[in-house]
Amino acid sequence: KAxxxxxxxxxxxxxxxxxxxxxxxxxxxxSVSWYQxxxxxxxxxxxxxxxxxxxxxxxxxGRFSGRQFSNSRSEMNVSxxxxxxxALYLCASSLGQAKETQYFGPGTRLLVL
Amino acid sequence: DQQVxxxxxxxxxQEGRISILNCDYTNSMFDYFLWxxxxxxxxxxxxxxxxxxxxxxxxxxxxxxxxKSAKHLSLHIVPSQPGDSAxxxxxxxPGNTDxxxxxxxxxxxxxx
Numbered sequence: 738k739a740x741x742x743x744x745x746x747x748x749x750x751x752x753x754x755x756x757x758x759x760x761x762x763x764x765x766x767x768s769v770s771w772y773q774x775x776x777x778x779x780x781x782x783x784x785x786x787x788x789x790x791x792x793x794x795x796x797x798x799g800r801f802s803g804r805q806f807s808n809s810r811s812e813m814n815v816s817x818x819x820x821x822x823x824a825l826y827l828c829a830s831s832l833g834q835a836k837e838t839q840y841f842g843p844g845t846r847l848l849v850l
Numbered sequence: 851d852q853q854v855x856x857x858x859x860x861x862x863x864q865e866g867r868i869s870i871l872n873c874d875y876t877n878s879m880f881d882y883f884l885w886x887x888x889x890x891x892x893x894x895x896x897x898x899x900x901x902x903x904x905x906x907x908x909x910x911x912x913x914x915x916x917x918k919s920a921k922h923l924s925l926h927i928v929p930s931q932p933g934d935s936a937x938x939x940x941x942x943x944p945g946n947t948d949x950x951x952x953x954x955x956x957x958x959x960x961x962x
Binding site: 741770772777778779780781782785793795827829838839840841842843844 | 854856884886891892893894895896899939941949950951952953954955
């Protein structure tokens with residue numbers, strides 16, 4: 738079974754631009770969660786989608802948004818990029834039942850200049 | 851406000867000895883706890899979990915202990931191996947959601 742894939746793997750943007758990251762979950766997984774990893778902050782939860790609906794949301798500004806498609810693939814969008822948005826963005830998929838373990842992709846490393 | 855804390859950013863242990871990684875949490879609503887391991891350039895991989903109804907869970911060389919009264923959990927690795935060198939994250943989940951709250955991670959280095 739293929740694992741979670743994320744594209745692109747690396748991205749360089751400038752302040753004020755917007756960016757879209759993509760995540761393809763493991764086949765059969767209906768839940769996709771997004772996390773931001775920065776040095777000293779660990780992994781911070783952005784949001785979770787299940788069956789095309791946002792089910793949980795973290796404490797990030799509205800510039801961060803996401804969506805999920807009918808095939809469970811998910812995209813995350815960040816508008817008006819700031820320098821502090823430079824981070825590793827990780828996507829994780831699970832079957833979607835409570836307390837399921839999540840399987841992470843390799844992440845997209847975003848650098849904002 | 852960091853609800854899950856890993857106060858030791860790094861730990862160095864000799865091969866064959868025990869590695870003990872610690873994690874503290876503040877939210878009494880957390881009822882499920884997990885440990886993930888992360889190598890550079892890879893996503894975290896699930897290692898072991900424990901429900902709040904238990905105080906210990908064991909899987910091979912890995913054991914997680916939960917002390918609910920102290921809001922503390924620990925991961926024991928015995929014996930430690932060089933391949934265990936990685937960043938370890940503990941995570942907690944509140945009772946009514948699937949959301950995971952992660953700690954900041956502890957970098958474990960196992961030397962020969």
